[in-house]
Amino acid sequence: MAVGNVFSRLKDRLSKTRSLVRNNITKLFTGNIPLDETILEQLEEILIQADVGVDVALELIEDLRKKFPASQVVTAEKVLDYLKNDLTQRLTNREAVDDTTHRPHVILVVGVNGTGKTTSIGKLAHLYHQEGHSVMMVAGDTFRAAAVNQLKIWSERTRAQFMHNDAARDPSSVVFDALQAAKSRGTDVVLIDTAGRIHTQKNLMEELKKIRRVVQKVIPDAPHETLLVIDATTGQNALIQAQQFSEATPVDHLFLSKLDGTAKGGIAIAINQRVSIAVKYIGIGEQVDDIQRFDPAVYVNAIFEG
Ligand SMILES: Nc1nc2c(ncn2[C@@H]2O[C@H](COP(=O)(O)OP(=O)(O)OP(=O)(O)O)[C@@H](O)[C@H]2O)c(=O)[nH]1
Ligand SMILES: [Mg+2]
Numbered sequence: 421m422a423v424g425n426v427f428s429r430l431k432d433r434l435s436k437t438r439s440l441v442r443n444n445i446t447k448l449f450t451g452n453i454p455l456d457e458t459i460l461e462q463l464e465e466i467l468i469q470a471d472v473g474v475d476v477a478l479e480l481i482e483d484l485r486k487k488f489p490a491s492q493v494v495t496a497e498k499v500l501d502y503l504k505n506d507l508t509q510r511l512t513n514r515e516a517v518d519d520t521t522h523r524p525h526v527i528l529v530v531g532v533n534g535t536g537k538t539t540s541i542g543k544l545a546h547l548y549h550q551e552g553h554s555v556m557m558v559a560g561d562t563f564r565a566a567a568v569n570q571l572k573i574w575s576e577r578t579r580a581q582f583m584h585n586d587a588a589r590d591p592s593s594v595v596f597d598a599l600q601a602a603k604s605r606g607t608d609v610v611l612i613d614t615a616g617r618i619h620t621q622k623n624l625m626e627e628l629k630k631i632r633r634v635v636q637k638v639i640p641d642a643p644h645e646t647l648l649v650i651d652a653t654t655g656q657n658a659l660i661q662a663q664q665f666s667e668a669t670p671v672d673h674l675f676l677s678k679l680d681g682t683a684k685g686g687i688a689i690a691i692n693q694r695v696s697i698a699v700k701y702i703g704i705g706e707q708v709d710d711i712q713r714f715d716p717a718v719y720v721n722a723i724f725e726g
Contacts, residue, residue, distance in 0.1 A: 430712060430722045433704035437685030438723055440470050442500065449496035455488045463499070470723075471655045472507075472686035476693055480506055497726065504724035507689065511716040514698035516673050519644065520553065524602040524610045526635060526642035530628060530669065531649035532661055533616025536677030536703055538567065540649050541611045542574030543703065543711035549578055553608035558598040559584035560591040560631065563615040571613050577708055581607060591615070591627065592634040599638040612643070619661075619668035628669050647700070649675045655684040662695045676714070677703035685723060692716050 431438065444466045448459055460481050467477035483506050488494055519525075527544070529537050538561070545555045557575045559582070561567035568584050575582035583598035595612060602610045614631065617624035635642045648671040650658045662674055676699050679685050691699055699714040 426712060427718065427722065430704065430718070431725075433680040433710070434685050434719075434722050436681070436683040437470055437679075440683040441466060441686075441723055442726070445500055446496040449494065449499065452493045454491050455484065455494050455499070456490050460485060467503075467686065469683070470686035471684040471690060473656070473659070473690035473693065476507075476510070476690060479510075500724050500726070504720055507720050507724070508717050511689075511692055511720065513716065514692075514696075516698045516700035516714075517645070520548075520609065522639075522641065522644050524556070524599070524607045524639070524642075525644050526599065526602075526610045526612070526639060528612045528614070528631065528635070528643040528646045529649060529675075530614050530646060530671070531616065531665065532618055532651075535616070535649045535651040536675075537561075537616065537649045538570050538574065538613055539706065540647075540675050540677055540701070540703055540711070541571065541613050542578060542708055544611055544701070545574065545578040545580045545609075546708040547711055548609045549580065554581070554606075556581040556583060556598060556602050556605075556607045556610045558595055558610060558612045560595055560612045561615040562588055562591050562594065567613070567615065574708075580611075581605075590630075592630050595631055596634050596638060599635060599642075603638065619664045625668055632670075645672050646670055647673055647675050648697070649677055652676050652679045652684060652687050652702075653682040655682075655687055656690070658687050659690050659694060662691060662697065666695075666697055671697055673698055673700035675699075675701045675703065680704045680710070688714070688719055689716070 464477050464481045529541055531537050548555050557571055557580050559568045559571050572582055585594045588594050648665055650661050674697055679702050702712050702714050704710045
């Protein structure tokens, strides 16, 4: 897809966050309003509602206060433009590693229940397939019977190899078999689905450790990437989840899902500011191609630009 299309699609999918930010700020400034304390407070409220985080919102407001004297009449576009540039300067560009030199390149997908792990695996398979890689999906969620079938459907949609074991209660055995098969077949990318879990569930976190050990038994330097999927619609909870989960188990990158369904899209910015792990991908819908690489500056533009 051409870059321009990607950007307009992102703008479109972020429309809930965009309209919260742009429409409300535009409304504030109808009729040549000076940027006084009342307006600044309302601006702060809008930014907090969009989940950019309280500290980021306060800093932005402080910058606005310094930049524009209280008596000065400003337009909404001027304020939006200032916020966009100010935020862009604050963004941290964390390099998300993109190394697919291993064969197979093993990606372990983890996260809390219902955040979008299985769906995101479908999208990743599509992405890798488009780049010419052969892909294998591994049904490591042996908790729910429906989970295996859900992944199978995604494998059919994306023409990915599919590995499962209906008899296995322990995901490690499926993972072991799958990786051996991937090695002997020369598969490029292996995506391992896992059951949803909360970082405080000791047994389930132990299970993840065991999966990692088994992966390493077959391929010593794997998993090459552990992706934590977090649900943007949970707002500030998503940020807390990212912090707590990554303290409990190794995580390389974040996949921030469901940004299309929320006005809390500022959470991507809050995460960029507060979490040391990079958001690598964003999910912007339920279809196979509703995935984009996360570029913080492009993202801020998509929210603030007219
Ligand atoms: N709108 C929207 N919906 C999404 C996105 N990603 C996932 N979903 C939806 O979120 C719901 C849960 O997705 P799953 O992929 O099943 O989540 P999961 O993390 O695998 O769930 P468990 O395996 O039960 O822990 C489904 O209805 C998906 O269609 C997204 O980017 N946008
Ligand atoms: Mg799942």
